[in-house]
Amino acid sequence: MFENYQSKNKVSKDDYKSLEQSLRNQLQQLQWQAAKQKKPVIVVIAGDDRSGRHETINTLSKWMDPRFLTVNAYGPSRSDDDAKPFFWRFWRDLPGAGEIAIYLRDWTSTSIVQNLNDDISDKKLKKRIQFIRSFEKGLIDDGALIIKIWLHIAKPVLKERVKEFRNTPYFDKKDELALRNYDHAIETIKGTLSQCNQKQAKWKVIDGSHERTRDVAVAQHLIKNIGQWLDLNQNNESGCKNAKLNKGSFSRLKMPEEDHAITGNTYKNKLEKLQSKFRQQMFDLQKRNLPVVIAFEGWDAAGKGGAIRRLVAPLDAGFYRIRPIAKPTEEEYAHHYLWRFWKQIPRNGHMTIFDRSWYGRVLVERIEGFASINEWSRAFNEINSFEAQLHQHGCLVIKFWLNISNEEQLRRFQEREVTPHKKFKITEEDYRNRDRWEDYTLAIEDMIENTSTQNCPWHIISSNHKNNARLQVLETCVKSIKRHLKSY
């Protein structure tokens, strides 16, 4: 059906004229209504360059209110784009609450073109398709509307055009090429689109060969879909079926038999040796252009700050950034919760250390009820997909849980209260969190169970002795980097 698909009834000039005003009014009305929703609308207009993609988007910009419409068009990729994972730029440009964005050259069509140009193998395309599905699913689960339109041009039409143009100055060699590779391209397109079809993110194929007919069909498809979405005002929360939730075993967080604290010169010598090794590795990573992400999570007062300081002490300041994660800003809150982390991932050869991270979704947000059960339970899969993409791009992901015992935490809180320059670190909230130790334990166990993957495992650091913990963090980093440098 795809190969020879051509719409039979063409929209006449007169029909177009009488339709235009009504389509325009409907589109604008829907825009205004959508602006009031707290969720974004994502429109993908894909297809071959010869299928009128640009013209259709121009028509839409004319019909809709262009002030509340963003067109994300991507030309040839820039250095900045290549130094980050594939989905980075699409995440960066995601519309916020109440916004509508049209993507010209989206993730799927770009992947198809990359495969047709042999920039990515069939195997990599297959992997990419998984990421596409989880990218779109994550947005839909978060309440976004995704409309995907593929503008198709049938082979006989293309043949006709190439024939017509061959002896004119408008002739473009690329058209000839497109015609020659048509059958292979269509197979790839068909296969990819159908594999990317999923609930609420289905591809709509529209015949691109006749301008008026095409633009009307696209507008009608948008009107139908935005209208339905607004009507439903859907509450399509879907939990993660794979999440194995804890039955209360609490085994991972049990503190091991107490080691002796490492102190004095033994500590100093070990620390310096590890730091110097770590410094050397950072240069190796830079030379190899490989990025690193380190996420620190842990109980309050477990010593994240101190561990981070020992970790970065040997590094050149220009090559790492530390991102303390507080509660989201207004703008961040208006986006998918992973948006702010995507924006902050390091470019190649650089390192970002997150002091608290995206795991807030399944810890504080779960416990405090900021995320619903469906939201936090599907977050396990979303996070795994996020980290898998980083890893696939060549980024090393290291995750730490700094673990202390309940008694040690209390001791540290009390110590902070009597130390003048540490007093600012302790608030009533810390004690409130302490009261929920068991709830947190459950959430942490679930987190580790569901997000420890082969490539991005959790490292639980026994932190009752600060020095020991700091050495362990450095040691883990050194080991992980060593393995990463070998495998990449």
Added chain:
Amino acid sequence: MFENYQSKNKVSKDDYKSLEQSLRNQLQQLQWQAAKQKKPVIVVIAGDDRSGRHETINTLSKWMDPRFLTVNAYGPSRSDDDAKPFFWRFWRDLPGAGEIAIYLRDWTSTSIVQNLNDDISDKKLKKRIQFIRSFEKGLIDDGALIIKIWLHIAKPVLKERVKEFRNTPYFDKKDELALRNYDHAIETIKGTLSQCNQKQAKWKVIDGSHERTRDVAVAQHLIKNIGQWLDLNQNNESGCKNAKLNKGSFSRLKMPEEDHAITGNTYKNKLEKLQSKFRQQMFDLQKRNLPVVIAFEGWDAAGKGGAIRRLVAPLDAGFYRIRPIAKPTEEEYAHHYLWRFWKQIPRNGHMTIFDRSWYGRVLVERIEGFASINEWSRAFNEINSFEAQLHQHGCLVIKFWLNISNEEQLRRFQEREVTPHKKFKITEEDYRNRDRWEDYTLAIEDMIENTSTQNCPWHIISSNHKNNARLQVLETCVKSIKRHLKSY
């Protein structure tokens, strides 16, 4: 003094040891106090690569709390940087309220290097220095603290080093070159730094040759300056002395004798002709890689939206963005008011249309008291400098004031109230603004008087007839682009 400047008393190992803990405590205390201020701290550590710039910043990162310290290091410029005006990346990375950022390779040292490498002429450096002064002044006026440190290395020291290293594997040809060009470089540095000295943004020259001595001196300078700034909690509001404020002549906004409304086919033909010309020009601009910024201001209901839609109708959607400007977000509010506009300027060959703009500072913020008299009166100069930088980079800046009479506004408000799909456009606030027509008139006259420059003039568009206004807007754009393409 600069040439042979060397600190006489070197900090011994023992002194360093006893100083270190105290410097660290003081720095961290100041960091925490600064975090509570609603203003940013900007630290520039500049100087030759051989002067220990990197090492000093590493020491600071070790002594200070690295989680609340950002180091903005710039390597070789990327395509993205070159496609925007010089100051763009420094604006983009400005610290927000309560944040501290250290710049490695700042605006001044980069300008000096560009001049020494013949990338920019002496004349251009001179112009650049003006921009540096106004950039820093704007930040200081806004309450920021700027600390600028130049790490110096005396010629005899450099000579000694080069001699020592010449026969070792550590020898770098660049050192030899730096030695050969030393005298010329020092002249340029001395001249530039002294020209960039201004109140509250003075350069401090510190001898970079001895590591411990240097790092202690830098830390002490930071402690002194941040401490003084916190003590003063300064209220250094400085008005703009050049602003010629209106005496009530109201001459610019007087509506001219009413033209006839242009309608029907006459309008249609003119519109299409202008749009087609404008479309062609946009391709020319893209080919020449020149960017365009268009700012729309005007009375409520003057027809900005309609004019913008006719303007972009002929353009390809990938090459322009429309930015509707609403009240600032939390994050924007935590920065200098020009920050959000700097972030949104177009890259080369692209166009950004602002639906309301940075002129809000001298219009609504002035009238409603969101900006103090000192803030809005110095904004005239700040805005002129902003636009001059865009122009200098090759960007065409077009500014429109859509002017309607008081009676016409009332007529349109009333019309909106009875038209179902326009009703959402009218609120009580519109009527409140209407009551302040005279105050606004005064502010608009002042704005036009003080920010109409040769390169970035205001265009006042009589908009009582919508069609006439739309044609005038397009005509002005076409004329301005034509001139721009010629002069660049």
